[in-house]
Amino acid sequence: MRPTARADELRQPLRQALEALTQAVTPSGPFDPAQSHQTWRVAASDYGETSILLGALAGLRSAAPNARMAIVALNPQALASQAEQAHIDLAFHISSEAPLQLRRRSLFNESYVLAARTGHPALQGTLTLAQFCKLDHVIVSPDNGGFHGVTDTALAARGLARRVALSVPHFLFLEAVLVNTDLVAMVPSRLVRHSTALQVVAPPLEIPGFEMLMLWHDRVHRDPSHQWLREHIVRCL
Structure with a gap:
């Protein structure tokens, strides 16, 4: 069995396409916060800003000096859709009102x-x-x-x-x-x-009292930069 002339023509462009596809689906390397220009969008109430984010900011600025964070007002009714549509990356909310479709991590119990x-x-x-x-x-x-x-x-x-x-x-x-x-x-x-x-x-x-959660969508669950941010916040707590 021998390839046709058309098959020979396709050999090189298909090889290039497959190599590009391989690079696209291969997991990226470890996240380097010092070299990152990432922008994170986080939803929190003024309670979440004070009790969670304030303590994490100094370490965030030191480890990732070129990254940015936008803290937006918490809208409990829109959390799930905001996370799904990439309007926010993280949210902090009480467990009794947290959307079930978002991933969660318990941060602390408040009294x-x-x-x-x-x-x-x-x-x-x-x-x-x-x-x-x-x-x-x-x-x-x-x-x-x-x-x-x-x-x-x-x-x-x-x-x-x-x-x-x-x-x-x-x-x-x-x-x-x-x-x-x-x-x-x-x-x-x-x-x-x-x-x-x-x-x-x-x-x-x-x-x-109430349980405070960190919430995020599946779309960023395995993203190295988001994993780093989540772990940084937990460490600061």
Whole structure:
């Protein structure tokens, strides 16, 4: 059996095409952050920015000085589609609301503490549940302007209610409110554990905490640069 003239003509261009295909599907070499000009897009709330990303930035800038990161506002309802369509590479969100179709890694479990300005008279001694309910509270609203959260659900189970005087959209503003007023707040402990302007005590009732996850899509699961970023964040935590 011998090749036809047409087969001989195809030999070289097919060899080149197969070599190009082989290079295209062969896994790339190890990711070198020092030489990378990667741009990562990460979705996080202000809580995720403070408790997760802030601690990773210095090491990221040192290891990958030419890389860039865009932190975008967390939109829980759009997370899955944003990740699938490459609008974001990573997201940080609580496990109870995380899309099931995204890959996940548990980062930590968070608990709530009662915080107020340093020297607040209500936090100087043992705080009873009745006294807790009579304090004026500020809440970061989970439903944008609401006055009900997990603390209110726990109180309602006991037939109790607290006084929520102020609802705010962000944790950053919450700290400023606590420092400058006599309002108190139930806050995730990681946000206030290093604050010198706030006093923190255990609340007089148990409030369910939450699990924080790192989320990403299958399309970047095996990408060396994304694997490096995920591991870097975990190491910093």
